[in-house]
Amino acid sequence: MLNTLLPILLFAALGLALIGVLRRVSLWRNGRAAKVDLLGGLLAMPKRYMVDLHHVVARDKYIANTHVATAGGAVASIILAILVHGFGLHNRVLGYALLLMSAVMFVGAIFMYLRRRHPPSRLSKGPWMRLPKSLLAFSGSFFVVTLPVAGVLPANFGGWLLAIILGIGLLWGVCELFLGMTWGGPMKHAFAGALHLAWHRRPERFGGGRSTGLKPLDLTDRTAPLGVEKPKDFTWNQLLGFDACVQCGKCEAACPAFAAGQPLNPKKLIQDMVVGLAGGTDANFAGSPYPSLDGMGKPIGEHGGNPHQPIVNGLVDADTLWSCTTCRACVEECPMMIEHVDAIVDMRRHLTLEKGATPNKGAEVLENLIATDNPGGFAPGGRMNWAADLNLEVMSHKKTVDVLFWVGDGAFDMRNQRTLRAFVKVLKAARVDFAVLGLEERDSGDVARRLGDEATFQMLARRNIQTLAQYDFKRIVTCDPHSFHVLKNEYGAFEGHYVVQHHSTYLAELIADGALNVGQHKGTSVTYHDPCYLGRYNGEYQAPRDVLRALGIEVKEMVRSGFRSRCCGGGGGAPITDIPGKQRIPDMRMDDIRETGAELVAVGCPQCTAMLEGVVEPRPMIKDIAELVADALFEETAPAKPAAARREPAEAH
């Protein structure tokens, strides 16, 4: 009986699944064209899956092992089941292989079931609670129906009753795996995920690479939309990427805006994009909603959309998009390597460039950037006031230099001027041949770009690149990770290619080369806060720690440090758009800092400095790495007085 039904069931399900594939593909094809290496991507996919994706999943050993067993067992079981029960190849070896694989899958599914007994809040419930049971039904039923094939049990054992139970189990399992895969069940992640890995919009990320720079808009193409208004304005492989989400909530757990009670949940956002690409409402979403100020969360089921409907104020509220600090914690944690930040900035671009709807101080900051090249609207002529007494060399005189010191807009900020002056002191002590652009420097364009104003970003970038093109330098060094990231990773698209270093990296080099004579840091215990744009964006975790160690500091690490560092709340223009939440992100970060018991937190970013110093006292002190190094410098004028006469004029420290 089952022997006749089973092939019919299998092939019918396969056929329906295939129709599902075509439908899903047609949904993705609503998106815009993208340059993708279709064949190369497919060929690279297995390796990307087994190496790169597994590398992320393996941060949680339990789930990694469980997933290997379940997914590996499932893929093998499906293929073997089609051979054995579909085509009727009742071969003993195949039979035993199928038994083994379905057993492995069964064990994996049991562990998955156990994990789901008390699921953490980041996991979606709903159909995802059913999935482990479906997998058990699938593997268990196939195990039992395969026993006769392997010759372990006689055919027709168990009689009608068992046949009926098995039949139900098989139907359930096959539906979940075959149909759910392509018709939008939880198993969709396997099908969409595999293709997403193959046709990822940042293939450079695989094989240990890094790709974090935002992709430019072609402003000369008048037909291309300025950012994303409707789901169909995403590229097709972005839509495909959204479909790959497994709703694991790793992104939600890492998101500082979500934790602060701002109305953003990256997981929900990705699921809303799935709703947008497929059409419908978010009523079936079974995870944490966007937080709301009353603590209840924004109600589910009131938002909906389709590929041809504007996203904002249909599917997603604008404040959700403006809550993001672009810290990339979500992208870093996502096992499916989905690009949340790209999607958020794409939608912001539409709001800023088409709607003129950058909230709060956004419009003012953008106007200032256009009219004064700095976000504060300060007179451009004051850009060098911080160094009035330092006699800095300027590129327009010097032309050729080893190190071009990129000052950044911190030049206008009194607190950051202390850092800049400390760094200059260190450069001078190390006798570095350096110069600044002086009044020729402009804002790097970081904030404009993250606020969605691609036009202003490109204007600033082009002018800076033009300025830099006139001079000869070996490298650019900056104390600002945002400028660092933009100069290093985002100017390339406009023919600006430079060797760029963050000052911590350069300081580490100077110390390693013995060019700096530093003493020991005195007193207080120290922790270190990794800036997002240095760490996750550029992978520099070591150099700042090396510098601190050279000062005799043993860093008291925070639980969330390195690639798991929590944002200070200052990125992505978030302090400018200032979306209210239950608490402030820098306060949460300060709690992380307090937990270590450190009395001082070393930072490497003007934004982090400003955000953390904005936390009310009493709190640990905040010092930039450059300040710590400058404080520990051995003064050169220390030796006996007479010798000083023959020395070069003392430097102004």
Add this chain to the structure above:
Amino acid sequence: MDKSALHVISLVSVGAHPTSGRPRRAEQDARAVELGLQLAGDNLHVLHAGDAEEPALRGYLGMGVDELHVLAQPPGADALPGLADYIRESGVQLVLTGSQAETGEGSGMLPYLLAEKLGWPLVVGMAEVESMSNGTAQVLQALPRGQRRRLKVRLPFLATVDNSAPKPRQSAYGPAQRGLLDVEEIDVVIDEVFAGAELTPAKPRPKRLKVIKAKSGADRMKAATAKASGGGGQVLKGVTAQEGAAAILKLLVEEGVVR
């Protein structure tokens, strides 16, 4: 108010950023456009007399105006005759403008001269239009210290806006690039007075000394925030034009304005 039935012109000029001096949309003119958009929506007519090539003009288009009309004028030309002719022929009910340009002469005289030439009433510092019907408008005029005066004006009229008018919306890149500039060549009238004049940088006007005799914190606060309002004002009611003029002249002589 029926937006589509209303015919409003906002006059705009090229501004200059206060710290960098770079061209931009002028702050008050942008408010004139904002108020115009709130009153007339898509029907708003935005008019500039000057150089159509100036990129800063696109800042107004970025506010969601489809088209900007430019009466082409070289620098130094007198914008007044061209604007007056254009407005007279347009059949418009309301003309809005900033109080003072940020570039050029910046004398703040244009609205007065224009109103005189057209023979229209002029409302200075209009903050809000409350209603318009039967050929009259009820508007709120901004006075110092947040005070408002309700005025009834017959249409058509001219109004200047200052910082009490609604804040201008953000100028967006997309519409700014797509917006059209409709350029019209008109007769150029050289402004003889201006052409012959010599421009020197403005010196800050000396402030009147304020002697604070406050007794309480509230008084001090009031004294610190109040604009110098003279205080010795005198309301003339029911006097003839001659008596009124004589009173004004007497004051001007006393203050040393007229010698």
